[in-house]
Amino acid sequence: MQNAVGIDIGGSHITMAQVDPEKREIIHSTYIREHVDSFGTRETIFSDWVSAIEKAIFGLVKEDLLIGIAMPGPFDYKNGISLMQQGKFIDIYQINIKEELAERLSIASEQIHFVNDAAAFLEGEVFGGCAKDFNRVFGVTLGTGLGTTFYNGEASTDEDLWDSPFKDSICEDYLATRWFVNRYNEITGEEISGTKELLDKPTEIQAQIFQEYADSFAEFIVKYVNNYNPEVLVIGGNIAKTFPYFEQRFNENLAKNNINLPVKISAIFEDAAILGAASYALKRTLIN
Known part of the structure; x- marks a missing residue:
């Protein structure tokens, strides 16, 4: 079974969990929520993200890992590049987040997929929520x-x-x-x-x-x-x-x-984006 992890990145927190693709639900024992200083430096932001992600994927076989990430815009979702120029995440503007995370997590960039946070919410409700x-x-x-x-x-x-x-x-x-x-x-x-x-x-x-x-x-x-x-x-x-x-x-x-x-x-509220990000990554893998 594919090891799927859904991640929701917000302005002040990163939340994530492993997702069971067959049951279409979050594995709550793996739930992680940690603070992120989105006004911090590039290194601070990536260190915070990677530290949290490593906790969520601990014990998983990295070759079988699939990560879906819900991100606010503006963002180049296909290539994983931040286009946010104002307010939060300024220091990672035009940085290829997909490649940066892949390198730090020692996985292939093809194992990481990004989706808009609003779309991830609905993907989650369709996948395992009130709109199935x-x-x-x-x-x-x-x-x-x-x-x-x-x-x-x-x-x-x-x-x-x-x-x-x-x-x-x-x-x-x-x-x-x-x-x-x-x-x-x-x-x-x-x-x-x-x-x-x-x-x-x-x-x-x-x-x-x-x-x-x-x-x-x-x-x-x-x-x-x-x-x-x-x-x-x-x-x-x-x-x-x-x-x-x-x-x-x-x-x-x-x-x-x-x-x-x-x-x-919404049947799952805050969890919808996490579930949706994971289901989006699973869907993209099947398409590719």
Whole structure:
């Protein structure tokens, strides 16, 4: 059996685990999560990554190892080259991460595959999550940012709709956590950090804000997502955990536009990108 490892690289952490290809699930006893200084030097970043990866692959036969890595963009996923010029990971800009990791881990570069982090989320849900029985799936991650991805029956692609025109700004300004923070402040003059904190506030304010969010989210589906003709919508990210608070209003808005789109909440949340990265690597190996 192929030794598959899925890795999710974020701005402050690297998380990973071995994946059982037959059971289509993470082997939780191998789960690793470690802090990474993404503003650090090239050597610091690679040392942190490699140290964590070596723990996850300990005891595995390296010749049979397959690594899938979910990475945020901009990134050259085919060649494994970082294209991030601002903020985090600046010191590895235009570095061939695939070759660097392969050399440090003493494996072939062909054993490493990169996939966009939003696409990895949906790959994971299709491979072993809530979307296993569907061929056309649209995935949205609602959290600090807005992630959008589409699975066409073969592979997931990053649709990159976060900065598409929406109302008087862009989609992400109305659908990410900062909208809740800003809207609550407009209404009350007080500060919250996100939806989790909103749930501790008065019911009337909760209801108003979640209804407004439902209106915006439905408008986004009508304007951008319905064109993909998906069989199901999969929602992940922290805001997805509050879906019951705006589900009814959201569905009513879709119905007004003659859209009957089943919604599934992520079955594996944070683990989806890890599972998806591994399944993507397995898929690429079969194709090649």
